[in-house]
Amino acid sequence: xxxxxxRKKGKGRNKIEIKRIEKEANRQVCFSKRRQGLFKKANxxxxxxxxxxxxxxxxxxxxxxxxxxxxVNHVLQRFINVPSTSEARSAAATSFxxxxxxxxxLCKKLEEERNKGRALKVAQKALSPVSNSFxxxxxxxxxxxxxxxxxEKVLLELQAIISQLAQQSRFHAPEALMxxxxxxxxAEVGEADYLLLKQ
Amino acid sequence: xxxxxxRKKGKGRNKIEIKRIEKEANRQVCFSKRRQGLFKKANxxxxxxxxxxxxxxxxxxxxxxxxxxxxVNHVLQRFINVPSTSEARSAAATSFxxxxxxxxxLCKKLEEERNKGRALKVAQKALSPVSNSFxxxxxxxxxxxxxxxxxEKVLLELQAIISQLAQQSRFHAPEALMxxxxxxxxAEVGEADYLLLKQ
DNA sequence: TCTTCTATTCTTAGGTT
DNA sequence: AAACCTAAGAATAGAAG
Numbered sequence: 102x103x104x105x106x107x108r109k110k111g112k113g114r115n116k117i118e119i120k121r122i123e124k125e126a127n128r129q130v131c132f133s134k135r136r137q138g139l140f141k142k143a144n145x146x147x148x149x150x151x152x153x154x155x156x157x158x159x160x161x162x163x164x165x166x167x168x169x170x171x172x173v174n175h176v177l178q179r180f181i182n183v184p185s186t187s188e189a190r191s192a193a194a195t196s197f198x199x200x201x202x203x204x205x206x207l208c209k210k211l212e213e214e215r216n217k218g219r220a221l222k223v224a225q226k227a228l229s230p231v232s233n234s235f236x237x238x239x240x241x242x243x244x245x246x247x248x249x250x251x252x253e254k255v256l257l258e259l260q261a262i263i264s265q266l267a268q269q270s271r272f273h274a275p276e277a278l279m280x281x282x283x284x285x286x287x288a289e290v291g292e293a294d295y296l297l298l299k300q
Numbered sequence: 301x302x303x304x305x306x307r308k309k310g311k312g313r314n315k316i317e318i319k320r321i322e323k324e325a326n327r328q329v330c331f332s333k334r335r336q337g338l339f340k341k342a343n344x345x346x347x348x349x350x351x352x353x354x355x356x357x358x359x360x361x362x363x364x365x366x367x368x369x370x371x372v373n374h375v376l377q378r379f380i381n382v383p384s385t386s387e388a389r390s391a392a393a394t395s396f397x398x399x400x401x402x403x404x405x406l407c408k409k410l411e412e413e414r415n416k417g418r419a420l421k422v423a424q425k426a427l428s429p430v431s432n433s434f435x436x437x438x439x440x441x442x443x444x445x446x447x448x449x450x451x452e453k454v455l456l457e458l459q460a461i462i463s464q465l466a467q468q469s470r471f472h473a474p475e476a477l478m479x480x481x482x483x484x485x486x487a488e489v490g491e492a493d494y495l496l497l498k499q
Numbered sequence: 500t501c502t503t504c505t506a507t508t509c510t511t512a513g514g515t516t
Numbered sequence: 517a518a519a520c521c522t523a524a525g526a527a528t529a530g531a532a533g
Contacts, residue, residue, distance in 0.1 A: 113523025114512050119347050127512085130517095132349040134511060139345060141510095142338050142527095143355075148318050150331035151360040156342075157379045161350040165379060177376070180356045180364060312506020313529050329501095330529080337527060 132160055140168040153179065331359055339367040352378065 122128040136158055143154045147170040155176035156168040167173050321327040335357055342353045346369040354375035355367040366372050 112512090112514060112521070114510080114525055116525060117348075117512070119344050121350060122348050128349050131512080132345070132351060135341065135345045135349070136351075138510065139338070139341050142334065142341060145318050146331070146334045146338060146357070149316075149321050150327050150334065151320060152331060152335075153358040155354075155356045157354045157375050158345070159352040159375065159378060167379070176356050176358065179358060180366070311504070311529090311531060313508050313527080314506090315508060316529070325500095326529085332501095333528065340527095 128161070136160075136166060140166075143168050144170065155180075327360070335359075335365060339365075342367050343369065354379075 122131055139158070140156065143156055146152050147154055152170075153176050154168070154170050155173045157173070158166045160166070169176055321330055338357070339355065342355055345351050346353055351369075352375050353367070353369055354372045356372070357365045359365070368375055
C-alpha cells in the first residue's frame with residue numbers, strides 16, 4: 102500500500118464534506134440511503150416524543166417522496182391553520198426553523214375562498230339543468246379590458262334584481278340537492294387517516 | 301460497582317427502545333435534540349443530492365417548526381401540483397414513501413375553487429357600493445333545509461334573467477377596477493423565495 | 500432551564516457480491 | 517441495480533455544570 106495514503110478506500114465510512122456530489126451514481130445512492138435515514142429519524146421523533154411530522158422530498162429527478170405521522174395531510178392542514186401570532190413568530194425567529202408566514206397567509210386565503218366557492222358551487226349546480234356555461238365561471242385573466250368592463254356592467258345591472266329576489270322566493274326543493282351538497286362537502290373536507298408504515 | 305450491572309448510568313449513550321418517553325422532561329430534551337438532528341440531516345440531503353425538502357413538525361405542546369429548501373412554500377406548491385399519474389402511484393407503492401394522493405386531490409380542488417372564487421370576488425367588489433351582504437356569500441352549513449330550498453329557488457329564478465343580461469350590457473368601467481383585480485391576484489399567487497438558513 | 504461532556508449506539512461511504 | 521458488509525464518522529442519552 103502507498104504509505105502516504107494508508108487505508109484510503111477501506112471498507113468503513115469515509116468522511117465527506119457537505120457539498121453537492123458530482124458523480125451521479127453516487128449521488129443517487131446517497132439520496133436513497135439518506136432519505137430512508139431521514140424518514141426513519143422522523144418516525145422515531147414521532148414515537149419517542151409524540152410529535153406530528155410531515156416531510157416532502159423531491160429527488161433531483163423530480164420524483165416526490167413523503168412521510169407523515171399521523172398523515173401528511175393532517176400535518177399540513179394543521180400547519181395551514183396555525184395563527185400568525187406571536188407564537189408563530191417566535192418559532193420563525195429561531196435560526197433553524199423559519200416559520201413560513203407567507204404560506205400560512207396564502208393557505209388561509211385559499212381556505213376562505215373555498216368556503217365562498219361552496220356557495221358558488223351550489224349555484225352552479227342549481228343552474229346547470231338549463232345552461233352549461235355560467236356568467237360567473239370566467240377566467241378573469243383571459244379577459245381583456247373591454248370584456249372586463251362588460252362583466253362589471255352585468256354585475257351592476259344584476260344587483261338591483263338580486264336584492265328584490267332574495268326576499269321573495271319560497272318553494273320546496275328535493276332532499277337530493279341537500280344530500281348532494283353535504284356529500285361533496287364531506288368528500289372535500291374529510292381526511293383520510295393514513296397509517297404510518299413502520300419499517 | 302455491581303458486577304451484574306457494570307456500567308449502567310455511565311456518561312455515554314445508552315440504548316433506548318423506540319417508544320414514547322414517559323418522563324416529560326426527558327421527552328422535551330429528546331424532542332429538541334432530535335428535531336435539530338432531523339433538520340440538519342435534511343439540509344445535508346439537499347446539499348449533497350440536490351433534493352428539495354420541506355419538513356413540518358409539531359411538538360406535543362403544539363408548537364410548529366419547519367424546514368424548507370429552497371422554501372417550505374416552494375416544496376408544498378410543487379407537491380400540490382404533482383399529477384396523480386403513474387409516477388405518483390409508483391412513489392406511493394414504495395413501502396416507506398406513501399404518496400398522499402388524497403392530499404394532491406384535495407389541493408387541486410382547492411386551487412380550482414380559488415379560480416372560481418376569483419370571479420366571485422370581483423362580483424362582490426362590483427356590488428359592494430350598494431349592498432354589504434351578498435346573496436351568494438352564505439355559509440351553507442348554517443342553513444337548515446328550509447333556507448336551503450329558498451336559496452335554490454332564488455338561483456332558479458335568477459337563471460333566466462342572467463342569460464338575458466349576459467348578452468346585452470355594454471359600458472366603460474374605470475381602469476382602477478382592473479388594477480385592483482390584478483393586484484389582489486398577484487398578492488395571492490406570488491411566491492416569496494425564502495432562503496435556506498444555514499446553521 | 501439551557502450547555503457541555505462523552506461513552507456508546509447509530510448511520511452510512513465505499514466496497515463487494 | 518439492489519442488497520449486504522464493514523469500520524469510520526456522526527448523533528445522542530444521560531449525567532454534570
